[in-house]
Amino acid sequence: MPLVFANIGNFIVEKISSGLMMKRRLAKMGIMEGKNIEVLSGNFGGPIIILVDGSRYGIGQNMAKRIFVKNI
Numbered sequence: 001m002p003l004v005f006a007n008i009g010n011f012i013v014e015k016i017s018s019g020l021m022m023k024r025r026l027a028k029m030g031i032m033e034g035k036n037i038e039v040l041s042g043n044f045g046g047p048i049i050i051l052v053d054g055s056r057y058g059i060g061q062n063m064a065k066r067i068f069v070k071n072i
Helices: 020-028
Strands: 009-016 036-041 048-052 055-059 067-071
Touching: 009 020
Parallel strands: none
Antiparallel strands: 009 036, 009 067, 036 048, 048 055
């Protein structure tokens, strides 16, 4: 499911459906395929707050639509 539809909880990144620039940008945040992430705040129209390796990030709606996750 796209990250934009994920509820609060723990997930594994399955796929990132984007161009190279966005994948590089996400990789700098530690977000890549196979990575465990925790969704701290759900989709309320603003950025989705996630926790990756102890760091919090806000992921915009458009970017979150391209990150596919599955429940752990």
